[in-house]
Amino acid sequence: MHSARLELRSYRRPFRQPLKTYHGLWSLREGIVLKLTDDEGRVGWGEIAPIVEFGTESMGQAIQFCRSLPQITPELIEQIPGEFPACQFGLESAWETLTTNGAIAHDFTQCHLLPSGANAMLTWQPLWQAGARTFKWKIGVAPLNEELNLLENLFGALPAGAQLRLDANGGLSWEAACEWLQVCDRYPVEFLEQPLPPDQLSEMLQLRDRYTTPIALDESVTTLDQLEFCHQQGWRGIFVIKAAIAGSPTRLRQICQECQLDVVWSSAFETAIARQYILNTLIPSLPLSERAIGFGVKSWFANSVLDQPEFEEIWRSLEPVSARG
Ligand SMILES: [Mg+2]
Structure with a gap:
């Protein structure tokens, strides 16, 4: 053997x-x-x-x-x-x-993670000049009105053609999620990620029906068991998959092929070892996703x-x- x-x-x-x-x-x-x-x-x-x-x-x-x-x-x-x-x-x-x-090695369009809060305003520009067009910004870390103002400032500054993903990491209330989505619907927000905690799937299904900004699940679908559960419960929105913590790649391949998921591949801040496997072996073996991959995290670590x-x-x-x- x-x-x-x-x-x-x-x-x-x-x-x-x-x-x-x-x-x-x-x-x-x-x-x-x-x-x-x-x-x-x-x-x-x-x-x-x-x-x-x-x-x-x-x-x-x-x-x-x-x-x-x-x-x-x-x-x-x-x-x-x-x-x-x-x-x-x-x-x-x-x-x-x-x-x-x-x-x-494959070439992918990358989404770049901006720092939370006002620091995002200082960070997008060098990334934009290096060719970045899709950015991600974490929300739910400061008071709602402060963050909504920052969002308007950010969109006031970003050139046409820029696209923003917002990630609440499950930290919003129902009311706050509705406020966010009302504002998001006026801007080129690609999606709002995990607005509510993982145990509020039916509420997120309602949000998806109420607003035009798409909703993505992340914490709700960390593992493949959770992902299959949400799919069975009728989730047909976006699935953020951090392959490094999702479980078996073989099973992930089976699920992606059988269910034709709308997938955003995302980094778990892994080293070159997991990253290379995910980008050069796993993703190319699956149906192509049109969405930028969320591996633009290089600037978060010192060179190593x-x-x-x-x-x-x-x-x-x-x-x-x-x-x-
Ligand atoms: Mg996330």
């Missing part, structure tokens, strides 16, 4: 400035790089990049789980429990890179070996995961 040995190393990278969302301040991205080596010496790379606020396993749980695994086989990867979506992604993508030949394409170099730069994780 074809099997491989698993080794783990962990990374910690601070954000240049903490990312401010409704979930709070995020200042440090932690994750695990995994290396599979089979009997013939072939190597596969994977990454486990959990986001607990989105309902995934924690770093500690992922490390403990991986340490409990014997030799890695496809059968074992298939049996990873649903509570470990980031591990499902990391191990399955590593196995896939072990057993397939190199992927081809973690973003370059030589994975052995990334590996050498990291410490083995300590005995206690």
